[in-house]
Amino acid sequence: MPKAPTKSPTHTEKPTHTEKTVAEPAFERGQGGETHQLAKGGTILTTNQGIPVSDNQNALKTGPRGPVLLEDFILREKITHFDHERIPERVVHARGSAAHGYFELYESLSKVTRANFLQRKGEKVPVFTRFSTVAGNKGSRDLARDVRGFAVKFYTQEGNFDLVGNNMPVFFIQDAMKFPDLIHAVKPDPDREFPQAQSAHDTFWDFISLTPESFHTVMWIMSDRAIPRSLRLMEGFGVHTFRLVNEEGKSTFAKFHWRPKLGSQSLVWDEAVKVSGADPDFHRRDLWETIDGGDPVEFELGVQLFSQKEADGFAFDVLDPTKLIPEELVPLKMIGRMVLDRNPDNFFAETEQVAFCVANIVPGIDFTNDPLMQGRLFSYLDTQLIRLGGPNFHQIPINRPKCPFANLQRDGHAQMLVPKGQINYEPNSLDPAGPRETPKGFVSFPQDDAGEKLRVRPESFADHYSQARLFFRSQTKPEQDHIVGALIFELSKVETLAVRERVVSHLANIDAALAQRVASGLGIAKISPIKPAVTPKDMKPSPALSLLAKAKPTLQGRVIGLLVGDGAPAALVDALRKAGEKAGAKVKIVAEKIGGVTLSDGKHLPADFRVEGGPSTLFDAVAIVASDKSAKTFAGMGAAQDFVRDGFGHLKYLGVTSNLSELFEKSGLGEGDMDEGCIPLEKAGDATTFVDAATKGRVWAREPKLRPLP
Ligand code: HDE
DSSP: OOOOOOOOOOOOOOOSSOOOBOSSOOEEEOTTSOEEEOOTTOBOOBOTTOOBOSOSSOOOBSSTTSOBOTTOHHHHHHHHHHHTOOOOOOSSSOSEEEEEEEEEESSOOTTTOOOGGGSSTTOEEEEEEEEEESSSOTTSOTTSSSOEEEEEEEEETTEEEEEEEESSSOOSOSSGGGHHHHHHHHSOOTTTOOSOSOOOSHHHHHHHHTOGGGHHHHHHHTSGGGSBSOGGGOOEEOOSOEEEEOTTOOEEEEEEEEEETTOOOBOOHHHHHHHHHHOTTHHHHHHHHHHHTTOOEEEEEEEEEEOHHHHHHSSSOTTOTTOOOOTTTSOOEEEEEEEEEEOOSOIIIIIITOOOOTTOOOTTEEOOOOHHHHHHHHHHHHHHHHHHSSTTGGGSTTTSOSSOOOOSOOOOTTOOOOOOSSOOSSSOSSOTTSOOOOTTSOOOOOOOOOOOOOOOOOGGGOOOSHHHHHHHHTSOHHHHHHHHHHHHHHHHTOOOHHHHHHHHHHHHHHOHHHHHHHHHHHTOOOOOOOOOSSOOOOOOOOGGGOHHHHOOOOOTTOEEEEEEOTTOOHHHHHHHHHHHHHTTOEEEEEESSTTOEEOTTSOEEOOSEEGGGSOGGGOSEEEEEOOHHHHHHHHTOHHHHHHHHHHHHTTBOEEEOTTOHHHHHHTTOOGGGOOTTEEEOOSTTHHHHHHHHHTTOBOGGGHHHHSOOO
């Protein structure tokens, strides 16, 4: 007997991609056939050919239990489109998150560049910015130890300028020829397709150990810069030396820097590992929710400007992408700000289809001979052709210039425009109004580059260790410890002893004590020397390279987690929330149940997280507020114990009511462990003491006791 169709109501999303509205009422139909009339003017669901669909629940069959008919063009169209929903993910930087916004200029840069968007103080141009990890696939976790991409598309009046940078100012290699090797080495092994989104494995370190030029960037990825707290709280760099060219054709070199308005902040490694489990979308969610909540994300754009003469006097080559220019040598001049204030409407259409290209520059900005940059000039357009299927991807809304554009290129896969007329060539006399060259157009800087055809590395690129040493020695003690810890962690995952040993030998050229400590952590007794091509030099430490040296006390844009128990003192919870919000933080409530808690005044407090799903790793500072009864409940809950243990272990400021000693003991923390980062919460007034202390970020003095290093 055929079964009667079940009656279950469905909620179909109102499609936004069709705009077919008709005067007659539209219906929403449940799987069981019941209909709900939509509001007047509601959208009618159609096929891609515009044919109204009368049933979006059931395929066409011969009888209720009969076979599905091939004739069902509605089903076939829907499934076919679905089957083709994916495009190849980016071969690197596959996982990304992006936002719209604008760039606003602080003052005219007309002295150094004729770039139209850099002429008039206060002028704004739209931008689209995509942040990414490099090694992991599209679905990998956000908190992998990795470089972060920082790519900005400026939609200027004279075309798109893409500043396709990273959150580190240097790169692993000096020549584009090595890029596929570097990426093959770090990506999952070709036979087993793991490890995913990690550098802690043999192939990566094998390549590194044979590539001394990579050691400066290795110092950066072993530092906390590789595990940022948020995409909003990290720096960005254009990496290569660019050329700015003014109206008179005079050239000035430029390095681009992005600085987050709220300061930089990173996680500690154990925290990053746990965040990866607690919330693999930690960065993506943070960016989305911040903007969605109405808080714009802001970065300042700075430039280091210098002449050819100055460049000639530096101890390194400005064309070498493994070198940075210390800010103490060429100061940073802030020229504008970028405000990201709108989330994408559609992830695929915008974040996935955006096509950045190093070759997208505008009149007044030019390339240099950095061999890595030159290779990139080829790669990005090439990769878009495979990813986006043909040469017309510039017509996709997110890639389309916002200024007029016109030429005589025609046809090609997925042509979206309908060019009119007979004339598709130039010169022509038949279409005098058609597009023509202009003397104001892009002109390449007339650099005299004549030379022999050679496959060589310049001598001036040969010093591989001095800047690695500069970076390491410019870090504060906790930051140096983290580099040591990261190297020991990563190399302990390398199975081949010879690779571990080779890396340590390179480290000895950077800093003898660093190498000793790592060797000791790995149980390597003897470090064999590797002779450097150029003896490393001691450079004056650059405090600008340290995150902690520059950190300003603040909770702006940070998140405080309050673990609140039933019956907890209402006045204290309220005071904590107010003090946190006054300091610019978001305050999230964590409770035993997602339904929330009842406070001492009998009022109900809704929760943002159940404690299992809201571990302290998700917050910048945490407080635990309990009644005597709920303190007992927490003491018996593994998740509450972890909340305390990790909060303490990740060096956070902890606000605690006096009844929590049993919970602390169960978390492995006794009276003797309490330090200046554990702030007693007795009365409402203590909330400010806790919040003021928490602006300092972390209790660094706690770390050596918790994670002793050689
Ligand atoms: Fe990229 N890089 N890259 N890269 N890169 C790509 O382009 C490449 C390099 C960077 O959010 C790819 O559209 C080569 C340095 C970012 O969409 C590809 C070389 C820097 C993004 C490519 C480099 C970057 C990419 C993959 C060495 C920092 C993501 C998909 C010669 C200055 C952009 C794509 C986005 C993406 C090639 C080195 C930054 C394959 C050949 C150095 C931020 O074209």
